[in-house]
Amino acid sequence: MPRDLAEQLRENLMTSSFPRRQHRPGPALEPDTGLPQLNGVFDVDATRLSAHLGPLREQLDRLPARPQRSPEQQRLAEGLLQAGRSARLAFVRTHGERLHRELTHGGSRSLRLDALAYAAAGLVPGLTPTRQTIDAERAHDQVHKDGHELDQGILLWGLMRSRTAGTQILDAMLAPTARAQAALPEFSRTGIAGLGTVSLTRENGVATLTINNTSCLNAEDDRLAEDMETAVDLALLDDSTHVGVVRGGVMSHPRYNGRRVFCSGINLTRLYHGQISLVDFLLRRETGYIHKLIRGIRIPGADPLAPEGMREKPWLAAVDSHAIGGGMQLLLAFDHVVAESGAHFSLPAVQEGIVPGASNFRLSKVMGPRLARQVILGGRRIHAEEPEALTFCDQVVPPEQLDKAVAQAVETLDNPSVVSNRRMLNLVDEPLDQFRSYMAEFALEQAKRLYSADVIDNLERTWINRNRHQDN
Template sequence: MSEIDQSSPPGVSTEREGPILVVRIDREKVANALDPDSMVLLRHALEEFRDDSSLAVAIVTGAGQRAFCAGSDLGRTPPAGRPFAAALLAPWEEGVGDGGYVRAITLSEVAAGKPLIAAVNGHAAGGGLEIALDCDLRIASTTATFSLPEARWASIPAVGGLSHLLRAIPPAVAMKMLLTGHRIDAHEALRLGLVSDLYEPDELLDAALELARRIAANGPLSIRAITQLARRSYEVPLSQAIAMEQAMWGLLRDTSDRAEGRRAFSERRDPSYGGE
């Protein structure tokens, strides 16, 4: 790892390796649970990733090996201070945690088409699992666990957790997790397809970086196109999703990168892409 960003305040830290940004939830003493301040920092880190054209892939993980993220830090969530509507309609940073209402951090929306990898290095509970579900790829350590326990505390997973989980694994299993707070381990998550690969805890970040490098080596426009299409396709009928694919293919057809990819294939060499 190189180019460590020493200026990142406690709560969220970032490290950069070439076109890859590692975003680390850094509150290890509280199982990387997010308080309002760290939620703002997490969003800012993804905004910087979105706006930096030299960054292609982001990895989201947690500090240490105990937890990826335990969700919201309930001990630092303030009591109700103003009506729900006021918090909902306020500027994003003002609404975080206001009146007991935590504004949604939809990482995929902030990243705007750039792929996100969740490297789940321990417990992913509540909002932590919601963050992982919002990423495009998920890998995990063999010690990882996954749960959405909100119903036990008279709430619901409302930052996409319910909807994403029902799409990610068999609905019957998802409903068991949602209604009971049932926790599954890493091997069950792999069997269900919630994650694609498992690694030993000390190998997880290296594996995530290698996966990110493989993605970043491909055509940057095609990677963003695939990511955007994948996020949108399950929201529309199949015929519309296919029409979206055809339109995106047409946009990419005459790009310099696509021509370079075809030349590199015929010349049996690695392509050199410029994002054009």
């Protein structure tokens, strides 16, 4: 390998911001490859990239699985992975918009995030992991993964940073899911839909979405994200629904048995066991059902000026007990929030080591920059009785008055002019292009955080402490 390329690779490996685990000192091992020379021509660069990535993957596949690697072998694996990530980053930085055109046949196909991620693996071999690779990694705890999801984060960063491609992706994510469309006739007829971890019931024009992930205090995971999006779609598609309400169900967890809980944030047990997906959870929830709460759903092929083109409705949240992490993030998307006195709110993502979704995009506008930093960076918990709670809650009432407060707020929101006015408010509060730009950076930053050493260490400590507590 030419000396200048070797020096360039070593410099990239030393200075990159991608996460690297720490190991004991040992003999230096480096991947035997240089960086591909990209010339800006898509087809040529795609061929060169695949030719560059193939040998890297072959060398990685010859190593033992991560738990069985020696420190030297792990350093070699990290060098191989980092060399591939640097090359992928350079490719999508140059060709993100063209790549999206190729994947969507010039924009004629509307592809969601997961479809884009796996289609890219077929179009440019090695650019992103195949579904088989991701499925195989999900069989391992987070600490034992090589982090191939990082390559998906790189791809989606490259696509969404393009205004044209990113806007089309967000538009695709606003379309109703196939599951919701299949369930719509029955829900429209009965007003009842059981969707696994959530249920949806309609009465007098109000669709109530109840989160029922009861054994884990309504903690969020891949399954809940799918069920939530399906329920939100159904409420938006259903002609008889005027207003949507989201509330936590009654818990079976010993600590809250018989009590309602709104949401306890990301399921750290599933994250520890490698069962939290970058694409199907962390990105899907932000660009899927949470974004749909704000903007509604778009009917593919329909005229946006026609009544059936966009389906948008007002949403209310009723908070019992607490809204932690993703639960507090979710509140920022609602038109009205009613909380019981005694409830509390927090965003412990910094302590966990990850990024709290789109809270960094929305919270300063709601609470002000200083308080937002206290909550996000300092882990400040807000109690419903504090004046600060009224920056993101519209009402705080005694528990016995919560149902009445919800009913009164629903009556106010059930007004034909509310939809148009909330749409105009959201255009000012959350411009689509700003959200797109944020989500592009979030895709890459969150992917890096998922596999950072401090996140793994936090999970290990949390898991060990939890097991010790259960044993005692």
